[in-house]
Amino acid sequence: MKRILENIIEDCRKWTSKGEVASYIPELAKANPExxxxxxxxxxxxEYFAGDWDIKFTIQSMSKVITLMLAILDNGTEYVFTKVGMEPTESGFNSITNLExxxxxxxxxxxxxxxxxxTVSLINGETADEKINRILNFTRKITGNDEIGIxxxxxxSEKKTGNRNRALAYYMKGNGIIEGDVEEILDVYFKACxxxxxxxxxxxxGAMLANDGVLINNERVISREACRIVxxxxxxxxxxxxSGKFAVHIGIPAKSGVGGGIMxxxxxxxxxxxxxxxxxxQGNSIGGIKILEKLSHELDLSIF
Structure with missing residues (x-):
């Protein structure tokens, strides 16, 4: 497996020159594009690894999987999906069009x-600090890494440039989708990302999700049904x-983030x-997608 991963990394390095690091959040523009x-x-x-696996980066939109799981744990799936739908979109990740x-x-x-x-607005906690601490502690638990922080x-950088997200949040507040203080909810969202x-x-x-909500130490953290929905x-x-193209060519449940990660x-x-x-x-890691495409074909990973 290690040899397979090393060969795939080497084959895919050329693709990094065809993409660009995220710059709309200024701090992310400092990342190494190679x-x-x-x-x-x-x-x-x-466990197996290859390439620059040990570099640190921010989780960004992959945190959406974590906050969805916590919202379900706190409220149940039925209530969560009265506030948010289940349908894919052809619009960008920060589009306001769908809300209108x-x-x-x-x-x-x-x-x-x-x-x-x-979904962040649905996470239990009396204050923004309580909410983000629950997100951090849950993340540390499901990764087995107590050192994870913000x-x-x-x-x-995200907070200063997050006006599009503010527009989305206040629009939802006006339509009764989210409750509570909008700026506190956004603060938790920015910190989670x-x-x-x-x-x-x-x-x-990813391994916990692959194992129907059970950690590698055999502890269940989310129900099989909730895990299936996620x-x-x-x-x-x-x-x-x-997402459609990714499903056709790679066929693996996945979530990306503009920090360059794909889970x-x-x-x-x-x-x-x-x-x-x-x-x-689209804001997805260009080299990461090529890695997953090659690995999926090599190991026949597609679920379809």
Whole structure:
């Protein structure tokens, strides 16, 4: 396996020159566009890695999987999906169009920014600090990494430039989709996106999802049914408006982030974490997608 991963990394490095790092959040523009790495955790606890797997980067939109799981744990699936839908979108991840045109005025799914802001608002906690601490502690538990924390430089950068997200949040507040203080909810959202992780951490989350909500130490953290819903939404919505193409060519439940990470869960087989900060036009790691495409073909990972 290690040789396979090393060969794939080498083959895919050329793709990093064809993408660009995220610049709309100034702090993310400092990432190395040539970095490329992978970590694989199988359900037997065996782990393999190659390339720049150990670089730290912020979780960004992969946190949407975590906040969705917590919202379900706190409220149940039925209530969560009265506030956010389950449908894919052909619009960008930060589009406001769907909120205006959708009959219920709710976000189409939890994997776009509006949907994630809505699910963050559902997480239990009397204060913003309590909410983000629950997110941090849950993330530490499902990764097995107690050192995970917030990159405050990225958080401040996101907060200063997050006016599109503010527009989404206040629009939803006006339509009764979210309750509570909008700025506090956004603060939790920005901090959740700014958690600093490695490929190993997101591969561990992927392995838990691949194992129907059970950690590699056999502890269940989310129900099988909730886990099934999360993975299904990852397939249909996890790669933004490129989710259909990703499903056709790679066929693995996955979620990307503009920090360059992609978290993937191959049911009953493995979790995969990749990083490549150079992004394509949809905001997905251009090298990361090529890695997953080659690995899926090599190991026959597609669920379809």
């Amino acid at each position: 970095a490329l790495g992978i970590w694989v955790t199988n359900l037997g606890g065996e 045109t959708h009959e219920q005025k709710q976000p189409l799914n939890p994997m776009i920014n509006a949907g994630a802001i809505a 990159n405050y430089n990225v958080y401040e 700014s958690m600093e992780i490695t490929c190993k951490d997101i591969a561990r989350i 993975k299904t939404i990852m397939v249909t919505c996890g790669m933004y408006d490129a 993937a869960a191959v049911p009953r087989r493995m979790g995969i974490g990749v990083v490549g900060p150079a992004l394509d036009a």
